[in-house]
Amino acid sequence: MSDSSLYDPIELETTTFDLIVVGTGLPATVIAAAASAAGKTVLHLDRNHFYGSQFASLHLDQLTSFINSHATPPSTIIDTTSTSISHDYTVLDVTLRSVYSSIETANYAPEILADQSSKFLIDLGGPRVLFCADKAVDLIVKSGVDSYLTFKSIDVSFICDESGGLSNVPDSRSAIFKDKSLSLIEKNQLMRFFKLVQQHLAASAGDDGGSESSKISEEDLESPFADFLKRMRLPPKIKSIILYAISLADDDQDNLEVCKTVLKTREGMQRLDLYQKSVGRFPNVPGALLYPLYGHGEMSQGFSRCAAVKGCIQVLRMPVNALLMDKENGQYKGVRLASGEEKLSHQLVLDPTLTVRLPPTSSSPDLKETLQVLNLKDDKRKVARGICITTRSLKPDVSNLLLVYPPRSLFPEQDTSIRAIQIGGGSDKLAVCPSGMFVLYFSGLCDDAEHGKRLLHAAMNALLTLPISANPESGSAVQSEDAEVKPTLLWSTLYIQELTMVHNGAHENIFFTPVPDGNLNYNDLVDSTAALFQKMYPDEAFFAETPSSPEEPENPEDDTELNLDD
Structure with a gap:
């Protein structure tokens, strides 16, 4: 009853x-x-x-x-x-x-976090961002919901390179020229490719700046994006940046035998277009990505x-x-x-x-x-999600960042990308955690819990000093040569989310x-x-679109504004 x-x-x-x-x-x-x-x-x-x-x-x-x-x-x-x-x-x-499984939660600093629980606002579905020019931002503005939200920008994006180091993701012409990790030849190659993309998109949209000869052929558009980039003779580093850090491909695009979702050139171009349109859309956002303040x-x-x-x-x-x-x-x-x-x-x-x-x-x-x-x-694939709390940033003087580990960058059997977002807390930062603390979100598509947990642990081990001791509550940490440069883990939870x-x-x-x-x-x-x-x-x-008053600008791009916290 x-x-x-x-x-x-x-x-x-x-x-x-x-x-x-x-x-x-x-x-x-x-x-x-x-x-x-x-x-x-x-x-x-x-x-x-x-x-x-x-x-x-x-x-x-x-x-x-x-x-x-x-x-x-x-x-x-x-x-x-x-x-x-x-x-x-x-x-x-x-x-x-049952939407979650294989939950692992560890608290290595209960004395630090005991009084801090209510100061965190942790995303269940992270990592997640908004592109400045994506459909979510357009919907927020169109519906009027922007009146209730405030955003901050993600400061910088990184990608794990072939040597295991973290390289900046150049997201604009000026960023390409300033990037010291790229050689002059690589900068020129990347600039030429971006110009090719812009000419194709302009021609496809019928803009004055594009001609029919600038269009990429239909055959190329239907081919795998990885193959198209190879035909453009882009070096592996540049190819990896475009595929996994900008186009955000999930699976190993160079191995079609294990690749579950092949990114076609047409969609790759659309993703590059979204990225480039996002950079500079809002004057006080230096990059392409946004995060809600709370x-x-x-x-x-x-x-x-x-x-x-x-x-x-x-x-x-x-x-x-x-x-x-x-x-x-x-x-x-x-x-x-x-x-x-x-x-x-x-x-x-x-x-x-x-x-x-x-x-x-x-x-x-x-x-x-x-x-x-x-x-x-339930779908056959799942999402492995991880949340970590630290007291140090992964990069000095950077609070909010995106990090991508392409397939095979952490271990040979890694057949999908792992993405991570770090969000810093404080009065001048996002209001999602206490001042001086940072939240790290990880995710990767997986076939089962064992596969997913291996992805998460590999990324955590690469970025963090993991505390271990006979008594985990003591918060002692592994000592190694690079322990002083890696943030120490205070708390974590890992779980597998079903896709339906x-x-x-x-x-x-x-x-x-x-x-x-x-x-x-x-x-x-x-x-x-x-x-x-x-x-x-x-x-x-x-x-429905709200009719513009005579005082409002005729160009909808002119009044596209968000509440952005400087």
């Missing part, structure tokens, strides 16, 4: 809505905001007491609690109701999915505020215990809340941390078939939002979310 007395009822004038959204992950909050902006009545619910779900930025104790609570077996029921047939509906229990969870909160302004009703700490389905035809009708209330809606969007129990054997065949295809399935395959459309009224993927930016997630909204509301604009 469900103890609904633990939850206060939602006292509303209506029990029926156009849309109910369950979960406050970034895609869910975007859908709620877009639907509210389109004039739909929206009820937005979350069982957590914070916004963001898998996209949240959490305090240390919240982080470990959330990960562990979502690592339980999928069969664990999150409510005490049972699947049944009521007078009006078939009632289907909602349960938690962590990536602020983006979910920003879109939630946008939705609330448009009339969306939001309720935290309110689990959805069950779905209500028509007994005869299996059509979705509404949800049953932990408070015991039933709320009805025309459409439902579910967080991917949830799943729906199969109907009882007495249910109609139509309902059984619907639920069989409705629930999410979403087949929205299996049920015409029930949809799932996407999970955090293995990408560095949000472009794919923005595309998936926009496509989901258009499937739900094909006749509505995904955040």
Whole structure:
């Protein structure tokens, strides 16, 4: 029997809505905001007491609690109701999915971190950045969410070179000429290649500066990008920078036998275009990358505020215990809340941390078939994520940086890129950790937990001094020749995140939002979310453009601004 007395009822004038959204992950909050902006009545619910779900930025104790609570077996029921047939509906229990596994948490400095937990805002889905010219930034500006967010720039990007050292990633003409790690020949080669890219993109866009002869052939565009770079006679170092630090390829592009995702030249050109357009888009951002001042969870909160302004009703700490389905035809009708209330809606969007129990054997065949295809399935690949806390930067005088380890750069069997972001805390830095501390995020695509953990440990061992002793709580560290130049690890957690395959459309009224993927930016997630909204509301604009007043500039590029903290 469900103890609904633990939850206060939602006292509303209506029990029926156009849309109910369950979960406050970034895609869910975007859908709620877009639907509210389109004039739909929206009820937005979350069982957590914070916004963001898998996209949240959490305090240390919240982080470990959330990960562990979502690592339980999928069969664990999150409510005490049972699947049944009521007078009006078939009632289907909602349960938690197992989205994290192989969790390893170590605290080597409990005396230092004991009073600091609430001063951290740790991203569950890191490492993650925004490119200054990417789709997420455009969406933030278009929706008006930029009023609620502030960003800082990532100072510099590095890539691990053939010798194991860290080299700067030159992201502009001036950066190429200033880079002392590149020879004059390498600088000229890189400049010529960037010019080739710009001429091709200009010609493809029909700009005056490009001619048809400047276009790269269709055959080359459909070929692997690695092969095209080889035909351009670019040396391995330059090729690696373009493939893995700028184009952000995941797999080993030189070994097609093990490469699971081949980057074609066409997409490689698009990624280079995004990178080059991002550099210099905002006057006080020196590079291409941005980071939210209070962590990536602020983006979910920003879109939630946008939705609330448009009339969306939001309720935290309110689990959805069950779905209500028509007994005869299996059509979705509404949800049953932990408070015991039933709320009805025309459409439902579910967080991917949830799943729906199969109907009882007495249910109609139509309902059984619907639920069989409705629930999410795990992808074959996973994302290994690691979070580390240190008291020293990886590079002197640099707080915020991106680091890429290309395939094979750490060990021979490393067949995928490992990406890391360091974020520094303090009054003049990002407000995600205490002053004088740094958070390091790692990620890499993997086939299983053993593979993923090997990726994470290899990167951590290359960058950090790992504390060991008979008593790990003492915080003593390994002594080596380079111990004084490596930051010492204070705390870490490693975990494997499942990637799920979403087949929205299996049920015409029930949809799932996407999970955090293995990408560095949000472009794919923005595309998936926009496509989901258009499937739900094909006749509505995904955040309609606000008509410009006579005083506003006609060129939309002129008024594209973000709150940027200098």
